[in-house]
Amino acid sequence: xxxxxxxxxxxxxxxxxxxxxxxxxxxxxxxxxxxxxxxxxxxxxxxxxxxxxxxxxxxxxxxxxxxxxxxxxxxxxxxxxxxxxxxxxxxxxxxxxxxxxxxxxxxxxxxxxxxxxxxxxxxxxxxxxxxxxxxxxxxxxxxxxxxxxxxxxxxxxxxxxxxxxxxxxxxxxxxxxxxxxxxxxxxxxxxxxxxxxxxxxxxxxxxxxxxxxxxxxxxxxxxxxxxxxxxxxxxx
Amino acid sequence: xxxxxxxxxxxxxxxxxxxxxxxxxxxxxxxxxxxxxxxxxxxxxxxxxxxxxxxxxxxxxxxxxxxxxxxxxxxxxxxxxxxxxxxxxxxxxxxxxxxxxxxxxxxxxxxxxxxxxxxxxxxxxxxxxxx
Numbered sequence: 001x002x003x004x005x006x007x008x009x010x011x012x013x014x015x016x017x018x019x020x021x022x023x024x025x026x027x028x029x030x031x032x033x034x035x036x037x038x039x040x041x042x043x044x045x046x047x048x049x050x051x052x053x054x055x056x057x058x059x060x061x062x063x064x065x066x067x068x069x070x071x072x073x074x075x076x077x078x079x080x081x082x083x084x085x086x087x088x089x090x091x092x093x094x095x096x097x098x099x100x101x102x103x104x105x106x107x108x109x110x111x112x113x114x115x116x117x118x119x120x121x122x123x124x125x126x127x128x129x130x131x132x133x134x135x136x137x138x139x140x141x142x143x144x145x146x147x148x149x150x151x152x153x154x155x156x157x158x159x160x161x162x163x164x165x166x167x168x169x170x171x172x173x174x175x176x177x178x179x180x181x182x183x184x185x186x187x188x189x190x191x192x193x194x195x196x197x198x199x200x201x202x203x204x205x206x207x208x209x210x211x212x213x214x215x216x217x218x219x220x221x222x223x224x225x226x227x228x229x230x231x232x233x234x235x236x
Numbered sequence: 237x238x239x240x241x242x243x244x245x246x247x248x249x250x251x252x253x254x255x256x257x258x259x260x261x262x263x264x265x266x267x268x269x270x271x272x273x274x275x276x277x278x279x280x281x282x283x284x285x286x287x288x289x290x291x292x293x294x295x296x297x298x299x300x301x302x303x304x305x306x307x308x309x310x311x312x313x314x315x316x317x318x319x320x321x322x323x324x325x326x327x328x329x330x331x332x333x334x335x336x337x338x339x340x341x342x343x344x345x346x347x348x349x350x351x352x353x354x355x356x357x358x359x360x361x362x363x364x365x366x367x
Contacts, residue, residue: 093313108310129285
């Protein structure tokens with residue numbers, strides 16, 4: 001029983017290792033350079049090292065460009081870095097493509113408009129694009145009337161939003177201010193005014209509180225203070 | 237390069253605008269707008285031809301596939317650029333830190349070795365030729 005166990009272990013011994021019958025301890029010719037030695041036989045056998053020892057391995061050639069250099073500056077990307085790291089980018093795709101009509105912020109897989117699907121299933125191409133003939137155009141003869149509900153969509157909200165912003169920008173550059181911008185500006189102004197009013201109100205309150213406290217203190221220290229003892233009371 | 241990209245962008249914008257107009261015509265179709273629709277459809281084909289012509293000018297533009305994931309999720313593709321820049325910077329700093337640490341280690345090692353094995357190290361340096 002025991003013998004069987006040992007036999008089972010045997011195949012894993014170094015003798016039958018994939019490296020051959022070599023002991024794993026035996027040093028192999030490594031990449032760090034060869035250790036040249038002269039073995040002298042005779043009455044007094046000795047081993048004399050006759051070449052450079054392994055520390056003399058040639059160091060790797062230092063490349064001019066390493067991670068020690070500021071690669072952002074090296075490739076002239078500092079401007080891009082400051083551009084993207086400084087301001088907080090808007091998450092939506094519509095903020096990147098403000099002129100695009102339709103709802104573009106929803107996932108592309110929902111309406112089968114993902115770019116991935118174009119790569120995975122490329123459209124049929126290579127054919128020459130020719131204008132439609134009259135017969136072909138007949139296929140596009142439509143019935144009068146509105147579209148069914150499910151095909152109608154109104155999505156002018158994101159465009160409006162960005163148009164406003166664009167106008168604001170123009171205004172900054174020196175263009176004539178539009179009505180919309182003036183409206184938004186005034187709204188922001190009123191907001192600020194409200195804030196200021198609130199602040200003033202708060203400050204007034206604090207002032208009043210301070211005055212009251214001062215009065216109390218004065219009353220405490222003064223002899224006329226109702227809470228304090230009069231000399232007559234003291235004596236009694 | 238920039239001009240070819242701008243050309244393509246303009247063409248695509250025109251194409252999208254054309255499609256948008258077709259959508260408006262079609263959404264409440266009137267019999268008299270059939271000819272306008274036909275015109276628009278022809279200009280759609282023309283737009284595709286124009287985009288196809290510009291294909292050769294943008295052959296050397298490489299777009300990372302990950303950007304498409306951002307776009308497909310309805311996210312701003314500039315966020316991808318931002319993430320890339322931040323990752324590159326972090327990695328750059330990490331590697332710089334490692335290089336600096338190794339440099340210090342080498343200097344300290346040589347110092348200590350010269351203290352403990354002055355003769356051997358002078359030989360070593362002589363062999364190296366960096367004395």
